[in-house]
Amino acid sequence: MEAWRTQLACNFPAVQAVFSDCMREATQHLSPTGIDAYLHSARALGKMGRGPEPVLALLQEWPQIARCVGEDALADVDALLNAMQKSPNSAAMAPLLNTLAAVARRLQGPDPLRHYLSVVRDVMARTSVSIHGHHTTFASPGLPVLLEHAPRLLGVLSVAGFARWADYGARHYQHHPDNQRAYFGLKLPDSLAVLQRERHGTLFADVENQLSLTLRALWNTSAPLQAFATGMQDGNERADGSNATPWSTHQFGDANDSGKGSICLPDVVDDFCEPTTGLPPVSGLDRYRVALAHIAAHRRWSQTLVADNLSPLQRMTVECLEDARIDHLLLRRYPGLRPLLLALHPRPVEGACDPAQASCLRHRLAMLSRALLDPAHGYLDADLNSCVAAFHALLDGSESSTQAMQTLALQHGARTRTQSDQQARVFFENTVVSYRDDNRHLWTFIEAGDEEDSFSQPRPAQAPERQGLPPRHYPEWDAASQSYRPDWVSVYEALHPSGDARHIDTLLAQHATLARQLEKLLDLLKPHNRVRIRYQEEGSELDLDVALRSLIDWRAGAQPDPRILMSHRSDGRSIAVMVLLDLSQSLNDEVPGAGQTRLALSQQAVALLAWAINRLGDPFALAGFHSNTRHDVRYQHIKGFGEPWGEAPKARLAALQARYSTRMGAAMRHAAHYLGAQTAEKKLLLVLTDGRPSDVDVADERALVLDSRQAVQELAHKGLHSHCISLDPQADAYVHDIFGTHATVVDRVEQLPERLTRLFLGLTRQ
Numbered sequence: 001m002e003a004w005r006t007q008l009a010c011n012f013p014a015v016q017a018v019f020s021d022c023m024r025e026a027t028q029h030l031s032p033t034g035i036d037a038y039l040h041s042a043r044a045l046g047k048m049g050r051g052p053e054p055v056l057a058l059l060q061e062w063p064q065i066a067r068c069v070g071e072d073a074l075a076d077v078d079a080l081l082n083a084m085q086k087s088p089n090s091a092a093m094a095p096l097l098n099t100l101a102a103v104a105r106r107l108q109g110p111d112p113l114r115h116y117l118s119v120v121r122d123v124m125a126r127t128s129v130s131i132h133g134h135h136t137t138f139a140s141p142g143l144p145v146l147l148e149h150a151p152r153l154l155g156v157l158s159v160a161g162f163a164r165w166a167d168y169g170a171r172h173y174q175h176h177p178d179n180q181r182a183y184f185g186l187k188l189p190d191s192l193a194v195l196q197r198e199r200h201g202t203l204f205a206d207v208e209n210q211l212s213l214t215l216r217a218l219w220n221t222s223a224p225l226q227a228f229a230t231g232m233q234d235g236n237e238r239a240d241g242s243n244a245t246p247w248s249t250h251q252f253g254d255a256n257d258s259g260k261g262s263i264c265l266p267d268v269v270d271d272f273c274e275p276t277t278g279l280p281p282v283s284g285l286d287r288y289r290v291a292l293a294h295i296a297a298h299r300r301w302s303q304t305l306v307a308d309n310l311s312p313l314q315r316m317t318v319e320c321l322e323d324a325r326i327d328h329l330l331l332r333r334y335p336g337l338r339p340l341l342l343a344l345h346p347r348p349v350e351g352a353c354d355p356a357q358a359s360c361l362r363h364r365l366a367m368l369s370r371a372l373l374d375p376a377h378g379y380l381d382a383d384l385n386s387c388v389a390a391f392h393a394l395l396d397g398s399e400s401s402t403q404a405m406q407t408l409a410l411q412h413g414a415r416t417r418t419q420s421d422q423q424a425r426v427f428f429e430n431t432v433v434s435y436r437d438d439n440r441h442l443w444t445f446i447e448a449g450d451e452e453d454s455f456s457q458p459r460p461a462q463a464p465e466r467q468g469l470p471p472r473h474y475p476e477w478d479a480a481s482q483s484y485r486p487d488w489v490s491v492y493e494a495l496h497p498s499g500d501a502r503h504i505d506t507l508l509a510q511h512a513t514l515a516r517q518l519e520k521l522l523d524l525l526k527p528h529n530r531v532r533i534r535y536q537e538e539g540s541e542l543d544l545d546v547a548l549r550s551l552i553d554w555r556a557g558a559q560p561d562p563r564i565l566m567s568h569r570s571d572g573r574s575i576a577v578m579v580l581l582d583l584s585q586s587l588n589d590e591v592p593g594a595g596q597t598r599l600a601l602s603q604q605a606v607a608l609l610a611w612a613i614n615r616l617g618d619p620f621a622l623a624g625f626h627s628n629t630r631h632d633v634r635y636q637h638i639k640g641f642g643e644p645w646g647e648a649p650k651a652r653l654a655a656l657q658a659r660y661s662t663r664m665g666a667a668m669r670h671a672a673h674y675l676g677a678q679t680a681e682k683k684l685l686l687v688l689t690d691g692r693p694s695d696v697d698v699a700d701e702r703a704l705v706l707d708s709r710q711a712v713q714e715l716a717h718k719g720l721h722s723h724c725i726s727l728d729p730q731a732d733a734y735v736h737d738i739f740g741t742h743a744t745v746v747d748r749v750e751q752l753p754e755r756l757t758r759l760f761l762g763l764t765r766q
Helices: 002-008 013-029 032-046 052-069 071-085 090-107 110-127 143-156 159-172 177-184 189-198 204-219 284-301 312-333 335-344 361-373 382-394 402-416 501-510 512-525 544-555 598-616 647-654 664-675 703-717 735-739 749-763
Strands: 225-228 248-250 262-266 472-478 483-495 529-536 565-571 575-582 620-627 633-639 682-689 720-726 743-745
Touching: 002 013, 002 032, 013 032, 013 052, 032 052, 032 071, 052 071, 052 090, 052 110, 071 090, 071 110, 090 110, 090 143, 110 143, 110 159, 143 159, 143 177, 159 177, 159 189, 177 189, 177 483, 204 225, 204 262, 204 284, 262 284, 284 312, 284 335, 312 335, 312 361, 312 382, 312 402, 361 382, 382 402, 472 664, 472 703, 483 664, 501 512, 501 598, 501 647, 512 598, 512 749, 575 598, 575 664, 598 620, 598 647, 598 682, 598 749, 620 664, 633 647, 633 664, 664 682, 664 703, 664 720, 682 749, 703 720, 703 735, 720 735, 720 749, 735 743
Parallel strands: 225 262, 483 633, 575 620, 575 682, 682 720, 720 743
Antiparallel strands: 248 262, 472 483, 529 565, 620 633
């Protein structure tokens, strides 16, 4: 061991702490020559000046990698590591080594690994940033993300498919760092689309129509089929590496009632060969058909059982026998399916599980399931054969029932259970029946738990279901990583509750003097240029010139032009306005010396502004927002663009309430969704707020300020102009960081109604 330490020549404490364990594992998987190469590579990594992490990754991972792909592959890995060291991408060395063991387990051979390493080198070369075009200057933005996701990607893609998927991202996002990271992180729609295109196996989308027709033709039902994603979730594999995602039914219903539930199938299925049967592979389409037939048979013949008084082990036994009954009835109706069922069902080896080492319950049930399906099973266990005989007696000349299977299962379980069934370590080898569903439809639960036996303990009140539209999800800018957190914020929108519209009329009457002063300015801003729109079949006036020509044509026997009308439109002003109100808790604070709260003054200001915009004829909308963490941003519509300024919007404005916090960026992005849909030439977003963007789940006071600034930039790129009116006397410390020069701080809040309206008129003067 000391000779190996000397050969390594690496004194990092973290490396020395694990070196002995690493070498003990290495001696089990590497030859003496392989150990020398292993230590030589680790020594070279230690001399590169990248800290202990790459050395640790190589020492800990390489023995397992060599076991999968051979120790000779180390030369290819060394070549890529040297290339990274000579480029700005040396920080990606540790991610490469940390994920290489998982990648090697997927690839199982030196040639596929060599292909994978060449793909990584190609992406690194194409996405590294070169300022002058002669040599790379900055590291590839997407390479670490690609390496992080590589094991999961190679679980659903061949190496060739992985190469094509990576090539698409490198080609289309070479000069777009953020999109490049999002693509390789599977956060862009086209990334998922290309991934789906390159996946091996039979895609549900390609055979959905065939499966629907099969269901209708053979089972006389049109239950909807739905696909669920497989392969990209962690922990979704069997020990042998094959996909074992369960098929599933939702809301189990009668087969003749297609409205009671849907059938969920994986979005992709590979051809499958059960190694224990010795039979040829089953195609992906046939796997879909067998699984669909099994689920349809459940819907036809299974009944629901109460699960409360059964243990999980008892339920497993019941499910095993019920699945066997369903297969028996299925083969009675369609005997041609027997070869497929036998090919897909594993054949466990009797005695393969040692009860002293692991729980053998799954193994015994898999043997029982095989024996119930295959008359030539060859198992000698007396209890197993007794259960098989009882099972066939129940089904002799009848369909039996789910309740009968429960009785038989409980009897068999009581005879065969052992103390070792309770062990945490479970024997899984050859126990997964790949075409069977998860059996959630078999069970119903009456009580939530044992605590319900205490009658004095009140039941917890259920949270009321949210009424209204489902949430819209928006990204949020993370300044630390200079990237977006995708779908980070949930925005719930609804109409604001209504109050008394007369309250707004009273507020407007209180500002009648100011309104008369603004009348002259409004008259100047009103568009006076009228443009004729001629040659219309529907219009407000008769176009005499066109009408005379049409009359002449008619008298001459020619076809007259029916477009003899005209209309007018105002020219010179095309503006759409969205007014966004911050309705956070601080609006309830009273303004010193004014005798009113900030909320009341905001109502007056917005009412006067709405009156002025309405007089100008500009389309406008009013909305308010507040937030209670990123999961609950409330966006409340007060007036829509297509809604006239009348009783309904006034009633909503009169009922304004202030609460919670100010997550401004998400609200601005949502407001831009509506403002951007307008056809006006100029689109203006006015944000009325009284404080710094903040929320209870964000500790960094700058985080939401920077996100709001990013939202302003997003709006600007969409051609939307934004301007902030702040009632916070300390706003100069942050508001210009967000809006730049497009911000106004109102020091005397009592002047807000006049200042807000005059500001709008100044912004929209043309």
